Amino acid sequence: MRYEPQRIEEKWFARFEADPKLYAAEPSTSKRKKYYVLEMLPYPSGALHMGHVRNYSIGDALARHMWMRGYNVLHPMGWDAFGLPAENAAIKAKVHPRQWTLSNIAHMKSQMKRLGYAYDWAKEVATCLPEYYRWNQWFFLRMYERGLAYRKKSRVNWCPECATVLANEQVVGGCCWRHETTPVEQRELEQWFLRTTNYAEELNAELEKLQGWPEKVRTMQRNWIGRSEGAYVNFQLAAPAGKRDDQISVFTTRIDTIYGATAVVLAPGHPLVEHLVGDDPELVGKVTELVAQQRKAKESGDLGAVEKRAVPTGKFAINPFNREKVPIWVANYVVMDYGTGAIMSVPAHDERDHEFAKKYGLEIRIVVLPRRMGDVPDADSGDSDVLPYTGEDSLLINSGEWNEMSCREGQQKMAEFAEENGFGKKAVTYRLKDWGISRQRYWGTPIPMLYCEKCGIVPVPEKDLPVVLPDNVEITLEGGSPLARVSEWVNTKCPKCGGNARRETDTMDTFVDSSWYFYRYTDPKLADRPLDTATIGYWFPIDQYIGGVEHAILHLIYSRFWTKVMRDMGIVKNDEPAARLFTQGMVIKGGAKMSKSLGNVVSPDDMIAKYGADATRLYTLFAAPPDRDLDWQDMGVEGVSRFLSRAYRFVTRHANAAAGAIPGQLSPEARALQRKLHQTIKRVSDDFAARWHFNTSISAIMELVNDLYAAEETIASGKVPAALVREINRNLVLLLAPLAPYVAHELWETLGETSSLLRDNWPKYDPALAKEDEIEIAVQVNGKLRSRLSVAADATEDQVRTRALADERVKAALDGKQIVKAIVVPGKLVNVVVK
RNA sequence: GCGAGAGUGGCGGAAUUGGCAGACGCACCAGACUUAGGAUCUGGCGGGGAAACCCGUGGGGGUUCGAGUCCCUCCUUUCGCACCA
Numbered sequence: 001m002r003y004e005p006q007r008i009e010e011k012w013f014a015r016f017e018a019d020p021k022l023y024a025a026e027p028s029t030s031k032r033k034k035y036y037v038l039e040m041l042p043y044p045s046g047a048l049h050m051g052h053v054r055n056y057s058i059g060d061a062l063a064r065h066m067w068m069r070g071y072n073v074l075h076p077m078g079w080d081a082f083g084l085p086a087e088n089a090a091i092k093a094k095v096h097p098r099q100w101t102l103s104n105i106a107h108m109k110s111q112m113k114r115l116g117y118a119y120d121w122a123k124e125v126a127t128c129l130p131e132y133y134r135w136n137q138w139f140f141l142r143m144y145e146r147g148l149a150y151r152k153k154s155r156v157n158w159c160p161e162c163a164t165v166l167a168n169e170q171v172v173g174g175c176c177w178r179h180e181t182t183p184v185e186q187r188e189l190e191q192w193f194l195r196t197t198n199y200a201e202e203l204n205a206e207l208e209k210l211q212g213w214p215e216k217v218r219t220m221q222r223n224w225i226g227r228s229e230g231a232y233v234n235f236q237l238a239a240p241a242g243k244r245d246d247q248i249s250v251f252t253t254r255i256d257t258i259y260g261a262t263a264v265v266l267a268p269g270h271p272l273v274e275h276l277v278g279d280d281p282e283l284v285g286k287v288t289e290l291v292a293q294q295r296k297a298k299e300s301g302d303l304g305a306v307e308k309r310a311v312p313t314g315k316f317a318i319n320p321f322n323r324e325k326v327p328i329w330v331a332n333y334v335v336m337d338y339g340t341g342a343i344m345s346v347p348a349h350d351e352r353d354h355e356f357a358k359k360y361g362l363e364i365r366i367v368v369l370p371r372r373m374g375d376v377p378d379a380d381s382g383d384s385d386v387l388p389y390t391g392e393d394s395l396l397i398n399s400g401e402w403n404e405m406s407c408r409e410g411q412q413k414m415a416e417f418a419e420e421n422g423f424g425k426k427a428v429t430y431r432l433k434d435w436g437i438s439r440q441r442y443w444g445t446p447i448p449m450l451y452c453e454k455c456g457i458v459p460v461p462e463k464d465l466p467v468v469l470p471d472n473v474e475i476t477l478e479g480g481s482p483l484a485r486v487s488e489w490v491n492t493k494c495p496k497c498g499g500n501a502r503r504e505t506d507t508m509d510t511f512v513d514s515s516w517y518f519y520r521y522t523d524p525k526l527a528d529r530p531l532d533t534a535t536i537g538y539w540f541p542i543d544q545y546i547g548g549v550e551h552a553i554l555h556l557i558y559s560r561f562w563t564k565v566m567r568d569m570g571i572v573k574n575d576e577p578a579a580r581l582f583t584q585g586m587v588i589k590g591g592a593k594m595s596k597s598l599g600n601v602v603s604p605d606d607m608i609a610k611y612g613a614d615a616t617r618l619y620t621l622f623a624a625p626p627d628r629d630l631d632w633q634d635m636g637v638e639g640v641s642r643f644l645s646r647a648y649r650f651v652t653r654h655a656n657a658a659a660g661a662i663p664g665q666l667s668p669e670a671r672a673l674q675r676k677l678h679q680t681i682k683r684v685s686d687d688f689a690a691r692w693h694f695n696t697s698i699s700a701i702m703e704l705v706n707d708l709y710a711a712e713e714t715i716a717s718g719k720v721p722a723a724l725v726r727e728i729n730r731n732l733v734l735l736l737a738p739l740a741p742y743v744a745h746e747l748w749e750t751l752g753e754t755s756s757l758l759r760d761n762w763p764k765y766d767p768a769l770a771k772e773d774e775i776e777i778a779v780q781v782n783g784k785l786r787s788r789l790s791v792a793a794d795a796t797e798d799q800v801r802t803r804a805l806a807d808e809r810v811k812a813a814l815d816g817k818q819i820v821k822a823i824v825v826p827g828k829l830v831n832v833v834v835k
Numbered sequence: 836g837c838g839a840g841a842g843u844g845g846c847g848g849a850a851u852u853g854g855c856a857g858a859c860g861c862a863c864c865a866g867a868c869u870u871a872g873g874a875u876c877u878g879g880c881g882g883g884g885a886a887a888c889c890c891g892u893g894g895g896g897g898u899u900c901g902a903g904u905c906c907c908u909c910c911u912u913u914c915g916c917a918c919c920a
Contacts, residue, residue, distance in 0.1 A: 002874095173917090216839060216915080223838085223916060230920080252920060265920090308918085333918050343920045351836095352918055431919060549914085622860075623847060628840095629913085631847060639860045649875095686851080696849070699859035706859090709876085778855040783901045785855060823900055828854050833900045 001652040003645035005612025008746045013114065015745075022758075023118040025074040028538035032072035036539050037063045038518055038578070040547030040555070041078045041125075044104040045085060048111045050587040050594060051548070053604050054620040054630060058584055058692070059546045060117045061621065064738035065688050067118075068762040074539055075118055076521040078125035079105050082133075082444045082510045084162055084178070087482075090475045097443040097475070101128055111604065115613045116741050118758075123521045127513035128443070132520065134466030135530035136512050137448040139562075141459050142569060144449075148195045151457065156436055158187040163477040164440045165191060167509060168433050169224075169554045177554075186295065192447055192506070193434040196561050200225055200430040203560055212580030214627075217552040224553050226431025231255045231415040233344065233424040235264050235317035238325050248272060248317055248328070251339030251429055254349065254392075255418065256410030259399040260367035261344040262357065264317045265310070265329045268294050269336040276313040276328060286311045287330055294332045308333045308356050319344075320423040321414070322400060331356060339429055347388065354388035367398045368407060435558065437509040442475055442482040444507030452494035452501040461495050467503070481505040514555050515562035518542060518577065529571075536572050545578035552583070582692070585629040587620070594632070602632055614740035615641040621694040621739060640698070644743055647705050651732060651747045654715070657725035670720040671773075673711055677728050678770035680704040681763045684735050694739065701735055704728075726751075731763045778829035779804045781813040797824045804830040 016022055026032065039059040042052055063075040079101075086097035093100070105126060112119065125132055143149040157166040159176035170177045171184050196203075204225045207218045230253035237246045248264055266273055268291040277283045290311060310331035317328050326344075333352055334343055347357030347364040357364050370389035392407045402410055418424030438447065446467040448460035460467055470489040475482050483505040484490060494501040522535045547555075559577050566572045586593060589600040607616040618640045624630040666674060683700040687693050708728065714720060729751055737744040737757050748757045755761065772793050777800060779787040787809040791800055801822050804810060810832065817834040824830050 219839070220915060226919060228919065250920080254920080334920075335918070338919045340920095345920090350920070352920075355918095429919080552915085625848085628848095633847060633861065635861050636847065643860080645875095691851070693849095693851090695847095696851090696859080699849075702859055776855080780855085780901075783854095783899095788855075821900075823854090825854050825901095829901090831854080831900055 001649065003648040003743070005614060005641075005644070005742070009114075009116070009612050009614070009742045012742050012745050013116070016116070017113070020121065023075060023120050024122060025076075025120050026072045028535050030072040032070060034074070034539060034543075035063075035066045035071040036074045036542045037066065037544045038076070038521075038542050038546065040545075040551065041080050041514065041517060042108065043080045043083060043085070044101055044108055046104050046107070048108055048115075048604050050602055050604060050620065050632065053115065053616065054587055054626075055546060055548070055584055056112065056115070056117050057617040057620050058582070058626050058694070059544075060617075060741075061694060061738040062544060062546075062688070062692075063118055064741065064758065065762065067758050068734070068737065068760070070760045070762075074123070074522070075120055076123035076125075076518075077112065077117070077119040077121070078123075078517055078521065079108075079127065080510065080514050080517075081105065081126045081128035082507075082513055084164075084441060084443070086443045087441060087475050087477075091477065096471070098128065098471075101443075102126075114608060115604070115617060118741070123524055125517050125520050125524050127510070127517060130466045130468050131527075132517075132524075133445040133513070135516075135520070136445040136508055137460070137465050137467060138462065138530060139516070139565075140508070140512075141448060141462060141465075143194060143565065144459055146569075148198065148565060149192060150195070151190060151192050153188060153190045154436075155186050156189050156191055157184045158189075159184055162441075165189060165436060165438055167436050167511070169435075169511075169557070189438075191436045191438040192449075192504075193436050194561075196435045196557075197430060197432055199561050199564050200227070200432045201428070202564060203432070203557065204430075206560075206576060210576060210581075213578075214549075214581060214583055217549065217556065217581060217583060220552045221557055224432065224557065226429075228253055228429050228431075230427060230429065231411075231418060231424050232340065232427050233258065233320065233418055235319060235326070235344070236423075237328075238316035238318055248342050249340045250342045250344045251427065252344055254346065254407075254411070255414045255424070256396060256399075256402075256405075256407045257346045257349045257367050258319065258321050258344060258414065259396075259402070260346040260348050260365045261319055261326060262347060262363040262365060263327050263329050263345040263353075265331045265334050265343050265345050265353075265356070266313075267334040267336040267341040268330055268332060270330070270334075270341045272342075273313075273330055276315045277330075280314075283311065283313065290330060290332050294335075308352070308359060310356060310360055312360075320418065320421070327362075329360075337433075338431065349388055349390055351388050351390065365398060367396060369395045369397050435509075435561070437512055438506040439509055440481040440505075441507055442469070442473055444510060445512060446483070447504040447506055447508055449504040450492065450494060450501040451504070452497060452499060454499050455494055455496045455501075458494055458496055458501065464495070481507070483507070511554060511558050515558045516566070518545075518559075519566075519572065531571065533571050533573070536574075540572065540574045541576055542578040542580075544580045544582060546582045546584065548586070549583040556581070582627070584626045585624065587630045587632055589632040591631070602634070607637060611637050611641045612742070614742045615644055618644065618698065618740050622698045623695065625693045625695055627692075643698075643702050643705065644740060646709065647701075647732060647736065648743055648747065650705060650708050651729050652750055654725050654729060655750050655752075657722040657729065659726050660721075660723035662723045662727060663721055666721070666724070667714075667719045669711060669714045670724055673707065673720060673728060674724055674769055675772065676704055676707050677731055678765040678767075681731060681735065681765035682767075682770055685762070685765065688738075697735075698739065701732070704732065733757075734761060734763050775827055777804070777827075779807060779810050780829060780831040781810060782834060783831060784813075786810050786813045793827070797826065800824050800826075800830060804832065 037059055039055050063073050066073050081101050086101045089100045090097045140149055157171050159166050159182060161176060161179040161182045174183055176182045176184055204227045207222055210218060230251055232249050232251055234247045234249050240246050277287050310329045313328045315328045316325040319326055345353040347353045347362060348366045349368055368389060394407055396402050396405050396410050415426045446469060448467045450458045450460060452458050470486045473482050473486050490503050490505060492501050492503055519531045519536055522539050523532050526532060563577045567575060592598055594601045615637055619637045622640050623636055680700050684697045687697040733744050733747045745757055774790050775793050777789045777791055778785055779789060787807045789803055791803060801824050814834055820833040820835055822830055822832045
């Protein structure tokens with residue numbers, strides 16, 4: 001029989017379709033252990049690409065494997081269905097975003113089904129439907145009540161291409177995350193924010209517990225949160241500033257070096273700058289220039305490379321520790337959005353301050369004893385090539401009463417001293433900012449807020465949810481939010497006073513949608529609540545989350561935040577959404593990411609048409625370990641297709657081998673096949689359990705099939721009992737089932753098996769049967785391979801050593817030299833050391 | 836600049852705990868079957884050498900009986916962060 005993937009896959013596709021319960025998760029009352037495997041939901045852009053296929057093939061193999069191992073598996077899929085591309089399509093093709101999105105969903109869903117993915121479609125979620133996004137609104141109102149959602153005017157990132165605001169997380173190297181060459185502008189706008197910073201400490205601390213997450217992702221999140229321990233210190237202005245605040249608060253992690261502070265430096269945007277500069281026209285001009293230049297640098301994303309520039313204000317501040325007057329400068333290397341926007345400059349012990357001081361001739365005062373390599377204090381501390389000395393494991397000098405204290409002790413004690421004396425306090429700062437979620441776009445969740453002429457900001461009452469997007473809207477990228485122009489929607493009555501009110505016309509960032517969709521999967525039709533706490537208690541945390549590393553910061557930090565908020569609301573019990581995270585590599589071709597402009601895109605549809613879904617999926621698993629990038633090679637698919645064909649032909653050719661008891665005594669040839677079978681089961685099982693290197697699993701199965709072909713004559717001669725042939729066939733099909741489900745189902749049926757291929761049947765290997773009787777031992781002389789011996793697997797070390805030393809080739813290599821010793825590594829080799 | 840990963844045949848990759856480098860697949864070569872082959876099957880396939888044998892996992896050094904694997908150092912490359920005080 002020839003392997004005809006199209007025929008097989010069409011046949012089974014129809015059968016799978018006819019059985020909608022096939023991949024349904026059992027309810028939380030199930031006696032089986034639960035397993036929640038989740039792949040990141042796609043944006044319905046139009047069609048699946050190979051990256052999707054790879055992601056979902058990994059998840060599907062795992063889900064099927066866990067079913068076969070007897071778990072109650074939840075394996076859902078949905079659509080991240082709000083977002084700008086739908087609006088762009090509306091402008092271009094004059095089609096409503098909803099229609100465009102829903103038809104894309106329909107198409108991509110059919111592609112997924114054609115690929116044979118085992119999703120429980122009854123759990124499907126599309127975030128653009130009111131039945132879903134009403135709960136975004138519900139959560140927003142709950143957060144508003146708890147003070148976690150608030151409105152403020154602030155400088156925000158604006159992408160001119162998207163015509164909307166971006167969150168900090170959506171700015172990559174100064175450009176928009178969707179438009180990598182479009183610099184982000186700064187605009188002053190009223191925006192809604194979620195208080196992610198309330199959870200900064202926990203989001204950071206809990207990274208420690210996420211042992212099932214890649215270290216890379218945890219590091220990226222740690223850097224993003226940017227926790228920093230230090231202290232605020234107030235420097236009094238030498239000349240009083242009248243009504244204004246007459247002190248400058250700086251943040252420092254090195255309060256121990258404060259005796260070395262020879263300047264206070266303000267960010268160009270610092271509120272005190274204007275006062276300090278006064279009306280000196282020359283100074284004002286220089287500072288204005290500095291402000292403009294810093295903003296330009298920020299927008300071009302060209303930070304770090306910018307040369308330090310500074311302007312002295314001519315004013316002074318007083319170091320509260322030693323009462324010294326230090327000059328106040330304004331410099332472009334101090335940024336307003338971190339700490340207090342002001343620093344104390346310690347040129348001797350900070351790289352940036354050092355560079356600054358050198359350029360502008362500021363005093364450089366050493367207050368920490370520099371140490372050379374090997375921790376030997378350097379007596380000649382005036383030696384300037386040790387500067388800046390930024391080490392913290394040394395002692396303080398030139399620091400008055402603090403001299404000879406260790407840096408670390410100084411950091412604690414001096415901060416306490418400042419606190420006791422009212423000019424400072426210990427503090428922890430974070431780089432993480434609150435999450436700005438307002439978007440000036442149409443295709444998103446309406447923010448359920450009203451602006452009443454009398455009552456001000458009024459939340460939409462819960463009973464009025466959802467606030468549904470109006471249909472008749474004209475979409476353009478100009479003139480602000482399209483919703484603002486739908487007057488019959490915008491104008492409404494205030495639920496408090498009945499007077500005139502306007503709706504909020506901004507919509508929510510689509511990352512809100514994806515922050516909790518995986519909870520909704522457990523009960524997507526639930527009508528009176530976003531989720532059922534008990535059901536969540538059963539399924540969560542997600543056992544395995546699988547997706548691209550590009551979401552390491554964005555989606556994965558928001559999801560963690562949302563989980564913690566829900567926990568504090570009492571509606572979920574888990575602290576973290578996912579116990580384990582796996583980030584698969586990209587699919588590239590010819591060393592570059594697949595893209596239309598490079599013309600190196602491989603379409604899943606074409607591959608399916610040519611080789612079938614099984615071969616397409618199998619290739620994405622075979623070509624590279626899942627965590628590495630996969631370099632697509634068209635000929636490679638050919639190879640796995642050939643392999644499936646060989647497996648198919650072997651099983652069908654021997655499908656009528658009768659079942660029965662396998663004799664304990666087998667011919668050596670039959671025994672070899674039996675051993676190979678059990679070794680293969682072990683290798684594949686181990687890969688699923690630990691490493692997920694499906695490329696080596698597939699290699700192992702290929703080896704088994706190669707051995708079967710090599711044994712065809714032996715089988716024909718009757719030396720292999722029919723019962724063993726059948727056993728091999730059965731297990732071969734079972735091993736293939738999670739990886740190539742269509743052909744596995746077909747062969748299962750061909751074998752006359754009637755039990756479910758999917759449930760409770762993962763094969764077990766017998767270690768005794770997998771064991772080799774005879775093993776080959778390498779014999780080295782001084783580490784060089786000289787011979788090989790075949791010995792019994794249970795031979796003792798002495799026996800092996802004796803055999804090795806008696807070997808002719810070894811003797812020749814020894815050539816009368818003196819044997820120092822012979823090292824025996826059981827089961828591996830003998831190394832004879834001579835001199 | 837800082838941090839993390841990667842570097843193995845013509846190519847994708849394997850070597851799971853320091854123990855026979857190159858499994859498996861692609862490409863290529865030879866043969867078989869065939870009217871035919873872009874089907875299938877069999878064999879070969881790191882480099883040098885007639886062979887014995889020698890060399891070989893980015894470069895250099897080290898530890899070890901033994902290193903792709905551990906340590907030091909340098910190079911290349913991918914990704915992340917980038918004045919974070």
